[in-house]
Amino acid sequence: MPETIEFLSPRLVGNRFDQHSIPLEVLKDLSALEELIVEVAKWHYLRANKDRKRIPKGFVDQVSLKVTGIYEGSAIPLIALTIASAVGDTLFPIDQREYFEKARDSVIAAVDAAERNLPVNEFLTDSHLAYFDRIGRSLREGESLELNAANRQRPARLNRSTRKYLTLAAASAEGYTDEVSLRGIVTEASVRKNSFELQVPGLVIRGPISPEHMETILDALKKGTAGIGVSVQGIGRFNRKGQLSSLESLEHVSMLDPMDVGARLDEFRLLRKGWFEGKGIAPPASELDWLTDAFDANYSVALPSPYLFPTADGGVIAEWTAGPWEISLDIELPGRKAYWHALNVQTDDDNERELDLRQASDWIWLSGELAKLLGVNF
Amino acid sequence: MKLSVYDGDQMTPEEAFEHFTSVLQQQSVGELAVTVSECESLDLKVESDPAPFPEHAIIDFTGLGRKDVESKGKKLKSIADARGWLLQA
Structure with missing residues (x-):
């Protein structure tokens, strides 16, 4: 027994x-x-x-x-x-x-x-x-x-x-592996070697391509020349200092929207102190992580992605334009508060509001206002 | 708060682009423009400021509250957008 x-x-x-x-x-x-x-x-x-x-x-x-x-x-x-x-x-x-x-x-x-x-x-x-x-x-x-x-x-x-x-x-x-989620541009792909190169801000990563992802990677290579990137999840290999050196395996690949918020925020990670005329403050990486996650969790896919820019005081400004409406959201980092301003350039109607982006209710307000001004139905 | 601009009476768009990218070593995707009278219609003063270089000027937002800075800035952007790019990289 x-x-x-x-x-x-x-x-x-x-x-x-x-x-x-x-x-x-x-x-x-x-x-x-x-x-x-x-x-x-x-x-x-x-x-x-x-x-x-x-x-x-x-x-x-x-x-x-x-x-x-x-x-x-x-x-x-x-x-x-x-x-x-x-x-x-x-x-x-x-x-x-x-x-x-x-x-x-x-x-x-x-x-x-x-x-x-x-x-x-x-x-x-x-x-x-x-x-x-x-x-x-x-x-x-x-x-x-x-x-x-x-x-x-x-x-x-x-x-x-x-x-x-x-x-x-x-x-x-020599190092360790860990799950990774990356956004970048595919700059090389080899069908013969079943491998590809992904350009992420500040780094080029090589990884294997499994058969189920070959078509998407080749498509991404073509679209990469137009600046369109991919989101990749898999297992990354890190050296003893914790630096990512390569991809060991690829689990998910998908094309990114050309205005993908996470991909744009990734570009800001390259900013260094003094980046703007010797005075700019670089937004902390942890705050960019938070902002990326906050958009993922709270910003509806039905809404158009904003144009995003870094500000000299270490924050991020999001902008939308639709018809006569010019809209901006000036996000403080850290602090995670934001100043909303919307102007109708034809009628001079405008409104402003202070938001706390740590609060789900303020994201709901933001989505509602944007939907109204940008003419989006949920 | 002051917005740095190039004086279009002293430099062509191409000369301004060359100065910005080669002399000041900055990156640029292109140039937009507004006129002095368009700024003045929004009660924004435009002044020559040759201290950094002779062709430098400023659009002055000093003394305005945040809401006014945002409104006038957005209107200037809208005016410039309507004019279209003078130059694109």
Whole structure:
């Protein structure tokens, strides 16, 4: 009879998991965790049995880790260890459970040490640490996977920071990979080599093209000469300093609107202090990130994209023109307040308003006014 | 607040473009223009300001509140747009 025991109950923390659900992409992380535990279990076996040169037949095949349920109230997948009965010609059945439990404990100890900025190499080898390049890659800022959730003082939190720490703790690690979302212009594409080059502000990135994306990339290459860009999501490779060096894989590609807000704001990242007649302030990258996300979340696709310009005091001004209406939104960064002004150049009718772009209600007002003046129906 | 402009009586659009891009080392996509009388119709003073270079002038918005700066600026833009580009890069 197969034996099934409770093995691990990692707790997923973050807004995405609050509804008692686990996005499918996170299951890839759990799958990579299983691979690591298997390797560490094999390592523990060989350390305990120094007279053995190989792992016994069936050591891995007879064992599996499965999600058997999700605890109510939060996203805690219940992972059980199932061991099939020993079959075959061995006269000496092995209790894999001991080694798999040691493997689990080693992984938890390593993550706990990483969280406290302590050395991790006493718990896992360099080849084990390399697995963390995949485990936790889908976790976003503010999210974590608690491997020892029952211990509230030291839950062994795997998050973006501890994952990077663990990956780079391997002496041989040249860098790490991470999910990336980029906007840029395709400047080269090779059907023969299945690769392309993407020009993003300040950087040229090479990446592979998989068959399902070839047509879009070739189309983007043609349109790139007219300045039309693409949005690309995939896995990027970063060096030890955290600089993006290449794309490892491409997952999604789509053509950008010529007036794409995010692509235009990306151009402002190249501005440096003194950019305007020696006096201009460069808008902080974090504020450009915020503004890009704010437009994505709040600005209706039914509305025309604004023309965007940097201002000398580090902000961004958005402008629209429709018929006799000249409209501007002068956005302060940081601060995230904005001054709205709309003028009918024929009648001299104008109106002004101070907005707080941290408030959804002000974005709703903005959308309503723009729709009215620009003649857009939602 | 003052808007820097080139004096069209002292320089052609091509000369102004050359000065802006080669001497001042700035980037430009083209040139738009308004006349002194168009500025004065909006109660905006235009003055020669040769300190940076002889052909430099300013359209002066000093003393105006924010709403007036925005309104007059937008009207000038509208006038310039109606005239069309003098030069495009």
